[in-house]
Structure formats: C-alpha cells, structure tokens
Amino acid sequence: MTVRVQFWSYFKDLTGCAQASEELAVGATIGDLLQRLQARFPNLIAMQNSTLIAVGVEYQSRDYVLKDGDEVSLFPPVQGG
Amino acid sequence: MTVRVQFWSYFKDLTGCAQASEELAVGATIGDLLQRLQARFPNLIAMQNSTLIAVGVEYQSRDYVLKDGDEVSLFPPVQGG
Amino acid sequence: MLRSLLISPDPLDESALIAARRMTGGMGAAVYFSGVVRGSEASQPISAIEYECFRPMAEHQFHQLFDELERRWPVESVRLVHRIGVVKVGEPSLWVEVVAPHRGESFAACQWLIDELKRVVPIWKKPVG
Amino acid sequence: MLRSLLISPDPLDESALIAARRMTGGMGAAVYFSGVVRGSEASQPISAIEYECFRPMAEHQFHQLFDELERRWPVESVRLVHRIGVVKVGEPSLWVEVVAPHRGESFAACQWLIDELKRVVPIWKKPVG
Numbered sequence: 001m002t003v004r005v006q007f008w009s010y011f012k013d014l015t016g017c018a019q020a021s022e023e024l025a026v027g028a029t030i031g032d033l034l035q036r037l038q039a040r041f042p043n044l045i046a047m048q049n050s051t052l053i054a055v056g057v058e059y060q061s062r063d064y065v066l067k068d069g070d071e072v073s074l075f076p077p078v079q080g081g
Numbered sequence: 082m083t084v085r086v087q088f089w090s091y092f093k094d095l096t097g098c099a100q101a102s103e104e105l106a107v108g109a110t111i112g113d114l115l116q117r118l119q120a121r122f123p124n125l126i127a128m129q130n131s132t133l134i135a136v137g138v139e140y141q142s143r144d145y146v147l148k149d150g151d152e153v154s155l156f157p158p159v160q161g162g
Numbered sequence: 163m164l165r166s167l168l169i170s171p172d173p174l175d176e177s178a179l180i181a182a183r184r185m186t187g188g189m190g191a192a193v194y195f196s197g198v199v200r201g202s203e204a205s206q207p208i209s210a211i212e213y214e215c216f217r218p219m220a221e222h223q224f225h226q227l228f229d230e231l232e233r234r235w236p237v238e239s240v241r242l243v244h245r246i247g248v249v250k251v252g253e254p255s256l257w258v259e260v261v262a263p264h265r266g267e268s269f270a271a272c273q274w275l276i277d278e279l280k281r282v283v284p285i286w287k288k289p290v291g
Numbered sequence: 292m293l294r295s296l297l298i299s300p301d302p303l304d305e306s307a308l309i310a311a312r313r314m315t316g317g318m319g320a321a322v323y324f325s326g327v328v329r330g331s332e333a334s335q336p337i338s339a340i341e342y343e344c345f346r347p348m349a350e351h352q353f354h355q356l357f358d359e360l361e362r363r364w365p366v367e368s369v370r371l372v373h374r375i376g377v378v379k380v381g382e383p384s385l386w387v388e389v390v391a392p393h394r395g396e397s398f399a400a401c402q403w404l405i406d407e408l409k410r411v412v413p414i415w416k417k418p419v420g
Contacts, residue, residue: 008345009415052413057351059411073345073413080342080349080373080414081265081326081385081405089216090286133284138222140282154216154284161213161220161244161285162197162256162276162394177306187330187380194323195394201316251316265324269402276394 001026001068003033008075011051014043024066030055031062033072050077082107082149084114089156092132095124105147111136112143114153131158163232164239167224169215171247174254179241189238189261193268195276197256199249203289210290213246213255220244223283227275235271237262242275244283248290292361293368296353298344300376303383308370318367318390322397324405326385328378332418342375342384345413349373352412356404364400366391371404373412377419 005020012018015037022036030053038045053060054073066072086101093099096118103117111134119126134141135154147153164184176196183192199211228240239261249255260272293313305325312321328340357369368390378384389401 006345008413009343009417054345054348054413057348073348075345075413076415078409078411078413079416080412081409087216089284090214090288135216135219135284138219154219156216156284157286159280159282159284160287161283162280176309180305180309185327185381190327190329192323192325192327194321194325195398196321196323197394198314198319198321200319200392252314263329265326265402265405269324269398273394273398 001066003066003070003072005037006071006073008073011074011076014047015041028066029062030060030064030066030072033066034062047076052077082147084147084151084153086118087152087154089154092156095128096122109147110143111141111145111147111153114147115143128157133158163228163237165228166241167221168243169217169220169246170243171245174243174245174257176254176257179243179257179259183259184239185261186238188263190263191265191268192259192261193265193272195256195258195272196254198254199251201251206289208251208289208291210248210250211255212248212288212290214286214288215246216284219284224279227278227282231271231275235262235267237267237271240275244285246285292357292366294357295370296350297372298346298349298375299372300374303372303374303386305383305386308372308386308388312388313368314390315367317392319392320394320397321388321390322394322401324385324387324401325383327383328380330380335418337380337418337420339377339379339419340384341377341417341419343415343417344375348413353408356407356411360400360404364391364396366396366400369404373414375414
C-alpha cells in the first residue's frame with residue numbers, strides 16, 4: 001500500500017522536500033514508516049524524539065496501523081501564537 | 082481637637098448624613114472615634130466588623146492616633162470593577 | 163512603567179483605547195480585561211449600576227497598586243479606565259490593559275491588579291432597578 | 292458557545308474586532324490577549340516572523356480545543372484570529388477573546404486556550420532577519 005508523507009517547517013529543509021511517498025506492507029505502523037524515512041532521510045534521526053506525527057488532521061502515535069492512502073504529516077514542535 | 086468624618090456608600094443611609102464632625106481629646110484613636118460615632122449613629126454597630134477606615138487617602142487601623150483636622154472616611158467593603 | 167488612569171463618567175471607547183496602544187520592540191503580550199455590567203444583581207434583574215467613588219483616595223490607591231505591580235512584574239505599560247456614575251447593563255465599567263514581554267507576566271499582573279482593586283480602591287456600586 | 296476562527300495573512304484589526312463584540316445580559320467579563328511579534332528571537336534582532344500553517348489540521352485542532360473549552364467553562368463566546376505569512380515586529384500575530392459571566396472563568400479559559408494552542412495547533416515560526 002501507498003502512504004503519502006508531508007513534511008512541515010524545518011523538516012522540509014532536513015529532507016530537502018515537502019512531500020514523499022512510501023510503499024509499505026499491509027499492517028505497517030507509523031513506527032515502520034519512520035524507520036523507512038530515517039533510512040532515506042538520515043537528518044530525521046536526530047529529531048526523532050521531538051517529531052510530531054499526524055494522519056489527516058489528527059495526531060497519532062507510533063503504533064498506529066497505517067491504511068492505504070493515508071496522508072501522514074511529520075513536523076517539529078508547534079510554535080503558534 | 083476636631084476631626085471630620087465622611088461616610089460613603091450605604092453608610093450615608095445608615096447615618097442619614099454624608100459628613101459629621103466630632104470633638105475628641107488629644108490622643109484619641111480611631112477606636113475612640115468609632116465608639117463615639119456608634120453612640121450617635123447606632124446603625125453603624127451592626128457593620129463594625131466590615132467597616133473600612135481611612136484617614137485622608139490611606140487606610141488606617143483602629144489604633145491610629147488622630148490629629149486635629151484629620152479627615153476620616155468610613156465605608157463598607159469596596160466593590161469596584 | 164507607563165501608567166494611565168482614568169476615572170470618568172463618560173462611556174468607555176475600547177476600540178479607541180486599543181488604537182492608542184504603544185508597545186516597544188521588546189514587548190510581546192498585551193492582556194485586556196473588560197468588565198461589563200450584567201443584567202442581574204443578587205438574582206434580581208437590573209437596568210444599570212451606579213458607581214460611587216471617593217476619588218482622591220481611589221487615585222492614590224490605584225497608584226499604590228501600580229507601584230507594587232511594577233515591583234512584581236516587568237510590565238512596560240498599564241492603562242486602566244473605571245467608569246463612575248450610572249453604567250447601563252451591557253456597557254463596560256472597567257477596562258484594563260497590561261503590556262509585558264511575555265504572556266505569563268501580562269496575565270498574572272492583570273489578574274492581580276483586578277483582584278487588588280476590588281479589595282482596596284474605594285468605589286461602590288448600587289443596582290438601578 | 293459562539294466560536295469564530297480566522298487564520299489569515301491579513302493584518303489584524305483589533306479595534307474592529309472589539310467593535311464587533313456581542314455579549315448577552317448574563318455576561319460580565321471579556322478577556323483579550325494580543326500576541327505581538329517581538330524585535331528579537333534567541334537574542335538576535337529580527338524584522339519579522341514568518342508563520343507557516345498546516346491549515347486543515349490547525350482548524351480541526353482549534354475546534355477540538357473550543358469543544359474542550361466549552362466543556363470546562365461557561366463561556367458564551369470565543370473568537371480567535373491567527374495571522375500567517377510574514378508578520379512584522381510590533382504587529383499582532385494572535386488575538387483571542389473569551390467572554391464569560393465572571394472574570395475568573397474568562398481568564399482561566401483564555402490562558403488555557405493559548406497554552407493548548409501552543410502545544411497542538413500546527414503553526415510554526417521562522418524569524419526573518
């Protein structure tokens with residue numbers, strides 16, 4: 001299955017792109033996706049403890065089981081206001 | 082010596098006047114003044130635990146020693162805002 | 163610290179007050195409180211509140227509070243307007259602005275100032291039926 | 292509870308927002324916060340901050356916060372404006388209004404809302420030198 005990934009804020013600079021997509025096995029979790037992305041974009045590794053993850057418009061944790069077509073967002077701590 | 086007393090808020094209704102003056106012995110305190118006023122305006126007695134007292138523009142306690150010409154204000158709890 | 167105090171029977175123009183705000187480059191937070199006359203007092207409907215003020219003492223007490231506020235928080239500016247006389251239901255009787263570098267300071271100082279003014283500033287209200 | 296949310300690149304007109312306030316007779320307290328861009332970030336002088344926003348998620352998260360706010364406090368109305376894009380030093384980036392019967396509720400709800408938005412709403416800033 002395919003999931004699309006969107007990077008926000010300086011995560012775009014760390015990866016050099018705003019969007020990416022990954023092919024994953026059915027049953028893969030966000031944790032699995034993060035491993036794949038860290039291999040592809042090693043700059044994400046240093047940020048792993050402060051990476052926030054959403055699927056669609058909701059926050060999700062690393063054990064969330066991905067579905068085909070999910071739109072995942074990765075970003076650093078938010079700073080509104 | 083003479084002190085002038087000003088009543089505020091519903092203390093004016095309790096005493097029936099906005100101002101009064103009292104002749105007191107030198108060395109008299111606010112406590113002495115209050116006793117004199119309570120004799121003259123018995124409606125003040127029920128309020129004695131919630132009466133605030135100022136001399137000029139400063140709050141003072143019952144043991145404050147009055148001076149000739151002092152302008153004393155008596156009023157109930159304040160309610161600004 | 164800049165301080166502005168107005169005790170007045172005139173209606174309070176909040177938009178004009180906001181438009182007159184001045185903040186220097188180090189300031190990041192302005193907190194405002196508008197206290198508005200409610201339509202009932204002690205469960206009885208009212209049409210207005212009449213505020214009585216012992217003005218020289220009120221001004222003195224306000225400035226003592228501003229002194230203390232300045233000692234406690236890094237506030238650049240405080241502005242306060244209190245209406246006196248008859249204030250109709252739905253109209254503001256009190257407006258406070260506190261400007262500080264950060265929001266925690268502005269909120270704390272603004273809340274403290276209102277709590278204290280309700281304790282020491284000689285202003286009293288009388289409901290108008 | 293009335294709610295108004297605006298995420299916009301346009302300058303924030305606080306006077307106009309104040310003039311548009313609506314309060315019913317039971318409400319006695321309106322609390323406002325204006326967050327203004329400071330002239331330095333991490334001790335370096337800056338001229339502006341650029342705000343980036345993941346808008347659909349930001350709107351969703353704001354409304355979840357409004358839901359929770361409504362459960363916690365008897366708030367009649369909350370209005371919030373957040374600027375995005377480039378906001379110059381001295382200009383407000385965030386404006387919040389909370390209207391409630393009493394000041395304690397308005398202050399608590401307003402502070403809670405700002406704390407929470409800084410925790411969950413996907414908006415990021417980048418200093419502009």
